[in-house]
Amino acid sequence: MTGGGGTSGDTAGVLAVDSGGSGLRVVVGTAALGALAQRASAEPVRTGPRGIDPDHLLGQLVPMVRSLADETGFTALRTAAIGAAGLGTLGDALRAELPGALHREFGTETVALAADAVTGYIGALGERPGVVVAAGTGLIAVGTDLSRWRRADGWGHLLGDCGGGAWIGRAGLQAALRAYDGRPGGSERLMARAEAEFGPLTGLPGQVYPRSDRPAVLASFAPHVAACADDDPVAAEILGAAARHMADTAAAVCPSVADARVALTGGLFKMGTPLLRPLEAALAERLPHAPLTRAAGDPLHGALHLATRLADGALTLPYDENMLSVTRTPGRAADAQF
CATH class of the missing domain: 3.30.420.40 (ATPase, nucleotide binding domain)
Known part of the structure; x- marks a missing residue:
């Protein structure tokens, strides 16, 4: 501007x-x-x-x-x-x-x-057909063929926002608690990060459930998931699953016209390569006709x-x-x- x-x-x-x-x-x-x-x-x-x-x-x-x-x-x-x-x-x-x-x-x-x-x-x-995935604490995709608008997800952290910041943070904390319990699918790396961030994990429910800003609290752990993704397969799979959710949501509203484009907007994408790499692959698979374009x-x-x-x-x-x-x-x- x-x-x-x-x-x-x-x-x-x-x-x-x-x-x-x-x-x-x-x-x-x-x-x-x-x-x-x-x-x-x-x-x-x-x-x-x-x-x-x-x-x-x-x-x-x-x-x-x-x-x-x-x-x-x-x-x-x-x-x-x-x-x-x-x-x-x-x-x-x-x-x-x-x-x-x-x-x-x-x-x-x-x-x-x-x-x-x-x-x-x-x-x-701008005024061209395609779909934009907006991801921060939550997640929504909006698409148009220039004749009507369509939206997918944006249903909030309890019912949807699949792949958004709160979703990633919650999945990371769940993996931390699985490691704490000794259940399969846990991550000791994420457990250590959660303890450093929130203190003893036995007190974690009390720090999350009563909060009116619960989605933001969950989303605050998403960058820790990204930080562990390079050498922690559990963290990497969480981001891979988030990327697949995003691609599915984008595909639900992307027009099938030949000149459609996909763009990404929102603070979640500041996590960089650990999220963008699997997302680019998922979008290429789900929307081969709509190339990913840098948001203007x-x-x-x-x-x-x-x-x-x-x-x-x-x-x-x-x-x-x-x-x-x-x-x-x-x-x-x-x-x-x-």
Whole structure:
């Protein structure tokens, strides 16, 4: 993304937002110049009985956008694109309230609300057919043939997210406990790592089960599995199984068109070769028609691409009530003030 600067005489811009598990990132810019200025908050947007909390989102977003408007000189933000984690199942209140609030606050006339997996897709592959595997603590795959969106997994650490960080960490801890018990399939290397990380293994259930951030606790052990994989066959098999799960999930939603591509996004892939080597092999076997392509950008890049393409009226991606919806409110709100 480009750095700060002026608007070159423009007074209306675009707003792009990435709301995920690690917080909120916001940029403003123009369709011609891209991002001009950026802000971030490390506080994730809350969820509650109504799903994603629009008031909590706006409470963080509005001050950041006002600061960005002062920095760039915009007097309105005509188009906005917001990528939000959990939008598909927890986004009803956000869809009902956010477009009107942005219209009142910033004169926003077009608001795109997208699942963060969709903005991740757009950031990685742009407007071309294929599939993106997004893997961090959890795991989801999103694919499109440019006529509709499809998703697979993303069901959370108890019911799915197979191959994601929590899945790998849990499998590693299970192998550690098997070694502690003397059961087959255990790993003394992983047992030693688990004891160094969590203390005596008899206390491990008490450190995992009561935690509200249980998926993150499990995922914190995934890098230890990767660190052991070169000379521990149990750790290597865990990563191999994770790779096969990822490839199966990608294959479930990848279009069969000849120009499809596969891309990977998310922090889990920072584990590098121990995971990427078996994953590349599994993807080549399951999806021989769709070569693996380096992701061009992240979900914030995807939100900005979405906002600028909407501003130009040139977006070619399909709309979907849960995955990518667009609300238009003609005319600037009279009470929008910067």
